[in-house]
Every structure is written in C-alpha cells, then in structure tokens.
Amino acid sequence: MENRDDKIKNILSSLPESPGVYQYFDETGTIIYVGKAKNLKRRVSSYFNKQHDSPKTRILVRKIVEIKYIVVKTEEDALHLENSLIKELQPRYNVMLKDDKTYPWIVIKNEPFPRIFQTRNMIRDGSQYFGPYSNIHMVRTILELLRKLYPLRTCKLFLSPENIRQNKFKVCLQYHIKNCKGPCEALQTEQEYNEYIVNSRRILKGEINQIRDLLQQEMMECATELRFEDAQKTKEKLELIENYQAKTVVVSPSIHNTDVFSYLEEENIIYINYLHVSNGSISQAYTFELKRKLDEPKEELLSLAIVEMRNRFNSRARDIIVPFYPDIEMENITFSIPQRGDKRKLFELSEQNVRQYKVDRMKQAEKLNPEQRTIRILSTLQKDLQLHELPLHIECFDNSNIQGTSPVAACVVFKKAKPAKKDYRHFNVKTVEGPDDFASMREIVYRRYKRLLEEEALLPNLIVIDGGKGQLHAACDSLQELNIYGRIPIIGIAKRLEEIYYPEDSVPLYLDKNSESLKLIQQLRDEAHRFGITFHRKKRSLKQVVSELDAIEGIGEKTKTALLSHFKSVKRIKSSSLEELSDLIGKSKAEKLYKGLHP
Incomplete structure (x- = not known):
C-alpha cells in the first residue's frame, strides 16, 4: 500500500x-x-x-x-x-469572512407597472436589484426621493392588461392624495409609467447628472410654452434632485465608477473597508473582517477581499484604489495608490471608516466583557514598556512639600488598571530636614517595601515614580538596599515633556500622546499628586489650628474638641461673639478665648 x-x-x-x-x-x-x-x-x-x-x-x-x-x-x-x-x-484553515448581516436591496420588480421597494431577499425572477446598502437610512432617503419625483404605485395588485380591462380594481387613497396616478383603472398609460421607471433606474445607478439635465430642459420648455404651473412642478423636482446630490457627493464629481479599498491589521484580525464611487457620489460603503488562519500575506488577503466585494456588489469598476498592490492581475483593471489630490482624499475617507469600524467593534466587545478592555490596556502597557509580565498591580509615589513645610508623600495603588483606594498610603517624612525631594523619595520607597517584605505581602508588577532621573535613582537606591532591585520594574515620568525614564538608560522613552499606556501612567501620577496634596493641606490646616488654640492659656484638649466640633474651623471661632462662646464653653473660658483670639 x-x-x-x-x-x-x-x-x-x-x-x-x-x-x-x-x-x-x-x-x-x-x-x-x-x-x-x-x-x-x-x-x-x-x-x-x-x-x-x-x-x-x-x-x-x-x-x-x-x-x-x-x-x-x-x-x-x-x-x-x-x-x-x-x-x-x-x-477549517482558510481565511473566514466574518459577516452575519443581511443588508437591504432596492428592487424594481419584474411585473406590469413595476413597483420599487426595499427588500432583504433576492429572488431570481427577472427583477432588477440595486445594492446591497450597508446604511438603511440611505435606502429610505433614495426611496423617499423616488416617490416625490415619480408617483409610482405601492399596492401589490397584479396589473395585467386583462385585469385592467375587466375593471377588477378601484383606485385607493394613494390616488386621492396624488401619490399615484391610478394605473389600476387605466388612468395612467403603461408608457408614461415606464418612463418613470427608466428615470428611477438611472438614479439608482448613480446617473444623477443626466436626470438633472433632463429636468432642467423640461423646465425651460414649460416656461417657453407659458406652462408656468408645470414649470414650477418640474423646478420642485429639480430641487429635490439637487438636495439629494448635495448630501451624497463627498468627493470630486470627476471621479466616476471607482472602487476604493483600505486595510487595517491587528494580530490575526484584518479590517477592510470598501467604497464604490459613481459620478462623485459614494453609492456603496461596507466594512468587514477577515480572520487569518495561517500566515497568509496581506497582498493575498486584499485580493480575496477585492473579489468578494466586487462580486457581492456587482461592481464593474475598472479603476481600483488600494493601500498596496494585491498579488493578482485582473483583466482591464487598473490598480492605483494615490499620493495626492481628490483620489487621495477619497482613500483617506476609506481609511477613516475602517479605523472607526475597528473602534466600534472594540467598544461593543468591551461592553459585553468589561475585563477585555482592562486586559487590552494592560497588554498595551506591557508591550510599550517591554515588561516581562502583565502589570496587574501598579504603585505610584509622589512627594508634597509647599515652601519646605510639612513634607509628606503618597503611594497610590492601581489593580487591573483601576484605583484600589483601600490600599492607598500616606507618609509623613521623618528623616529629612528641609525640602529634599530625592531624600524624601528614598525614605518612603524604603519604608513602603520594607513593610511589604516584613508582612510577606505581594509586591507590585510595576513601580511609577513621579519625577525625573533624580527621584528615580533615589527610589532605586532603596530597592537595592532591600535587595529587590531588578525584581520589580520601575520607571519615572517627568512632567515637562511626559518622558519615561528607565533606571539605567539616559535616553528617555516618548509614548504617543494619545496612547492608552501614557494615559494610564498619567492617571496614576495625577492620582498620587491629588492624594498627596490633600493630605498635605489637611496636615497644614491641623497644624495651624493646633498652634492658635494651644497658645491660649486655659483652653484644654476637651475645650478645643468641643469648639471645633461646633464651629468646624478657627475662622468661625474668631468671628463668633462672646455670648456664643459663653453658651458653649462657659463665661470664664470664653473671655480667655476671646481675648486670646482678639488681642
């Protein structure tokens, strides 16, 4: 065998x-x-x-x-x-097109006195279909335009010549409100009705300019023959056409019968946007996903997308705008990569659509699974900072001293990219005299991680220091003293240009200003600053209160507590009258307090 x-x-x-x-x-x-x-x-x-x-x-x-x-x-x-x-x-191993939607078409039904309506089911009965349309609002806009221009029937009656001759039907409300001319009772000829269908077909094909020219000619003829009422009706139709065209033209009217493709790749998911342009109007717009199964090159994936979209939308365009050349040659087809001009703007519009589609899909997925967004942000941070593991636990340090007084520090903790406020810590700087940020940082980092080591608590996956190279080196000295330097990744963020510093690298890292990694680091830094400043102000306020009331003889701890509980601040105590103070702490103490606060 x-x-x-x-x-x-x-x-x-x-x-x-x-x-x-x-x-x-x-x-x-x-x-x-x-x-x-x-x-x-x-x-x-x-x-x-x-x-x-x-x-x-x-x-x-x-x-x-x-x-x-x-x-x-x-x-x-x-x-x-x-x-x-x-x-x-x-x-199993082929690229799969992720597409679970049935998009609407506009159909001109193959029947006597054809109807024009929206459908999602394509029936091979000789009817003519236009689309599919990815935007349902576009379908409704086009159908509304056609009905205002041409009073076509909406009923489902079979208007065969024999049925009309036998008077089987009666006109309905649509005839009386002038939305239909009553072909069911032979009040409109089939020839006139079919002229409406011919013009409607032109509009559906994107031949807006031809219809506009015909209406202008008809309006001038009516005016020449002094049929002013008919001229006014034709003018109203012309305005409808021009308003519709103004909404749909987004590129140069010189661009005709052109397909546009843009390409965006993220890991194994490929997003491709397709636009079809006719007479300067985008008549089709569609974005879809491809899931790469093997290591197919992007040129091959783009070729697959081009064939799929052109078959689906029945495109016969000979000019195709692409982000790069596909690995296929197509007969009578020209591929181009525009560098400037109207075609470049059109390609950029396609790129904008494909980026927006990716963002929308990401938001939808994150609504269903909030954890997915967190993991994505942390994975991006891990990649940007070249960390060995996902930074699920991050701690950030900041010093606060205003004019050299009451030096304090703060440590904020983020877990899974969210503030874990129960783990926040304040520090009173104990060993540093005067405003020395480097020494203060060295002290608080040492105290923080000495405590965690003694308690055998989990260490963070990343430490962020609010400051430049000086503060970062001071923090690293403490980690070396504790023999944990190198076990925990540590970075510093400087305020001036938001540059990221590594301990042993003099060249800073600059992250994209709009990147989620930088935004997360900034959020950590700002939260540490807010937490530290709040504690510092509280400490200064308390120090001020203690010093003013302690200086007054005869005012003890219980009296101070009673006063602050009632008046809430020294300012309110000062502004109180002697009678108010006497009611609370007695006349004798009130007189001493009043004299002490108003020498």
Missing part, C-alpha cells in the same frame, strides 16, 4: 504549471484548505519543500493526505473560483 509521503510526491510531480485552484484533504476525506495559484506546481510544492514559521501551517501540512486541483485559464478566474469554494465549503 502506498504511504502518505510517496502519494504526495507522485501528486506533486504530476501537477501542471498553470493557473488553478488546489484543495487539501485530511485522512477523513474532509477539505481542510482551498487555495489559488498562478502556477499550481510551484505553489503547492512550496508547502512541502520548505520549513514554515507558522505552527498552524506546519500542522496543516502534516494533516494533508490528498490533493486535488482545478485548472483555469487565468489567475483572476482562479481567485473567483477560490472565493466561491471557500464560501461554500468553509475549510
């Missing part, structure tokens, strides 16, 4: 050097991968003749026991066939 390796070698030796689609089968006979190739022999052989970096690709190759292929004429045909086979068979 022929073993698997010999069988594969025989298949490879007989593969043709022509475009085609190949299919890989596992031992159960299940298709596990479908691919396209400009040269089948070269492409398929590459899977077995070289070492692959991707573990998933290596697993795929080990599982292949059978190879089948389909030869086609061109590489473009191979791409179309690959796309349809992937959608039909959904092989």
Whole structure:
C-alpha cells in the first residue's frame, strides 16, 4: 500500500504549471484548505519543500493526505473560483469572512407597472436589484426621493392588461392624495409609467447628472410654452434632485465608477473597508473582517477581499484604489495608490471608516466583557514598556512639600488598571530636614517595601515614580538596599515633556500622546499628586489650628474638641461673639478665648 509521503510526491510531480485552484484533504476525506495559484506546481510544492514559521501551517501540512486541483485559464478566474469554494465549503484553515448581516436591496420588480421597494431577499425572477446598502437610512432617503419625483404605485395588485380591462380594481387613497396616478383603472398609460421607471433606474445607478439635465430642459420648455404651473412642478423636482446630490457627493464629481479599498491589521484580525464611487457620489460603503488562519500575506488577503466585494456588489469598476498592490492581475483593471489630490482624499475617507469600524467593534466587545478592555490596556502597557509580565498591580509615589513645610508623600495603588483606594498610603517624612525631594523619595520607597517584605505581602508588577532621573535613582537606591532591585520594574515620568525614564538608560522613552499606556501612567501620577496634596493641606490646616488654640492659656484638649466640633474651623471661632462662646464653653473660658483670639 502506498504511504502518505510517496502519494504526495507522485501528486506533486504530476501537477501542471498553470493557473488553478488546489484543495487539501485530511485522512477523513474532509477539505481542510482551498487555495489559488498562478502556477499550481510551484505553489503547492512550496508547502512541502520548505520549513514554515507558522505552527498552524506546519500542522496543516502534516494533516494533508490528498490533493486535488482545478485548472483555469487565468489567475483572476482562479481567485473567483477560490472565493466561491471557500464560501461554500468553509475549510477549517482558510481565511473566514466574518459577516452575519443581511443588508437591504432596492428592487424594481419584474411585473406590469413595476413597483420599487426595499427588500432583504433576492429572488431570481427577472427583477432588477440595486445594492446591497450597508446604511438603511440611505435606502429610505433614495426611496423617499423616488416617490416625490415619480408617483409610482405601492399596492401589490397584479396589473395585467386583462385585469385592467375587466375593471377588477378601484383606485385607493394613494390616488386621492396624488401619490399615484391610478394605473389600476387605466388612468395612467403603461408608457408614461415606464418612463418613470427608466428615470428611477438611472438614479439608482448613480446617473444623477443626466436626470438633472433632463429636468432642467423640461423646465425651460414649460416656461417657453407659458406652462408656468408645470414649470414650477418640474423646478420642485429639480430641487429635490439637487438636495439629494448635495448630501451624497463627498468627493470630486470627476471621479466616476471607482472602487476604493483600505486595510487595517491587528494580530490575526484584518479590517477592510470598501467604497464604490459613481459620478462623485459614494453609492456603496461596507466594512468587514477577515480572520487569518495561517500566515497568509496581506497582498493575498486584499485580493480575496477585492473579489468578494466586487462580486457581492456587482461592481464593474475598472479603476481600483488600494493601500498596496494585491498579488493578482485582473483583466482591464487598473490598480492605483494615490499620493495626492481628490483620489487621495477619497482613500483617506476609506481609511477613516475602517479605523472607526475597528473602534466600534472594540467598544461593543468591551461592553459585553468589561475585563477585555482592562486586559487590552494592560497588554498595551506591557508591550510599550517591554515588561516581562502583565502589570496587574501598579504603585505610584509622589512627594508634597509647599515652601519646605510639612513634607509628606503618597503611594497610590492601581489593580487591573483601576484605583484600589483601600490600599492607598500616606507618609509623613521623618528623616529629612528641609525640602529634599530625592531624600524624601528614598525614605518612603524604603519604608513602603520594607513593610511589604516584613508582612510577606505581594509586591507590585510595576513601580511609577513621579519625577525625573533624580527621584528615580533615589527610589532605586532603596530597592537595592532591600535587595529587590531588578525584581520589580520601575520607571519615572517627568512632567515637562511626559518622558519615561528607565533606571539605567539616559535616553528617555516618548509614548504617543494619545496612547492608552501614557494615559494610564498619567492617571496614576495625577492620582498620587491629588492624594498627596490633600493630605498635605489637611496636615497644614491641623497644624495651624493646633498652634492658635494651644497658645491660649486655659483652653484644654476637651475645650478645643468641643469648639471645633461646633464651629468646624478657627475662622468661625474668631468671628463668633462672646455670648456664643459663653453658651458653649462657659463665661470664664470664653473671655480667655476671646481675648486670646482678639488681642
């Protein structure tokens, strides 16, 4: 019996050097991968003749026991066939299009006196479909415009010539309010009705300028023939067209029948935005996701997206704007990467849409799973600061002394990127005389982690010091004295340019001003500053209160407590009358207090 390796070698030796689609089968006979190739022999052989970096690709190759292929004429045909086979068979290792929505179409129904309406179901009965539209508001806007321009019927009656001749139907309310001309009672000819349909079809195709020119010509003819009432009605239709066009034109009117693709990649998820432009108007806009299964290059993924979107939206555009060139040549198609001008602006609009789509998807996912946002932010911080582990526990230190008085310090703790206020700590600086920020930082960092080590508590995953290189080195001295330097990552953040300093690197790190990593570090720094300043003010206030009341003879601790509990502050005690003070602490003490506060 022929073993698997010999069988594969025989298949490879007989593969043709022509475009085609190949299919890989596992031992159960299940298709596990479908691919396209400009040269089948070269492409398929590459899977077995070289070492692959991707573990998933290596697993795929080990599982292949059978190879089948389909030869086609061109590489473009191979791409179309690959796309349809992937959608039909959904092989395990292929890129999958994440798309669970059914988008609306506008249909011109194949029937006598055709109706025009919105639908999500495409029926192959000869009707003409336009779309699909990713924005339901656009569908409603277009249908509203058509109904105002042309009084088309909305009923579901079968208006065959025979039924109309036999007087089977009666006009409805829509006729009486002038939204329909009553073809059901032969009050409107089929020829006139079909002219409305022809013009409606032009609008749906994006041929707004032609309709506008026809209306302008009709208005001038009515005015020349002194049919001013008809001229006014035509003018109103022209204004409707121009208002609609003003809402839809977002690029240069010179850009016609063009497809635009933009590409955004994040790990194994690829976001691609598609725009179709006709006569300067964006008639289609759609963003979707691809999930990379193997190590497919971005050029191949873009090719797959181009074929999928053009098939779905039935695009025949010959000009395609792309972020980079795909790995396919398409007959009578020109790919371009614009660097300036109107096409560049159009491409930037597509890029804006794909970025917004990614943000929206991320927000939706984070609403369902709030932990996901936290992990994403901390993972980004870990990557930006090159940490060995996820910084789930972060501590930040700040000194506070105003004019050299009452030196204090603060330590704030964030767990899972959120303030853990029960773990916040205040410090009175004990060993430092005068305003010495470096010595103060050295003392409080030492005291903090000496205490944690004694209590055998968990140490943080990251320490942040509010200050530049000086404060950072002082903190590192304390960690070295405790023999834990190197066990805990530590950084300093300077206020001037928000630069990040590492202990043994003189060159600072500058994070993007809008990055979530920098915002989290700034939040830590600002919270430590707020917490320290609050404690410092409280201490100064208490010191001021104690000094003023302690200087008055005969006012003891109980009296001070009673006064502050009642009046809340020394200022209010000073502004109180002798009678008010006497009612609270007695006449004798009140007189001493009053004289002491008002010498």
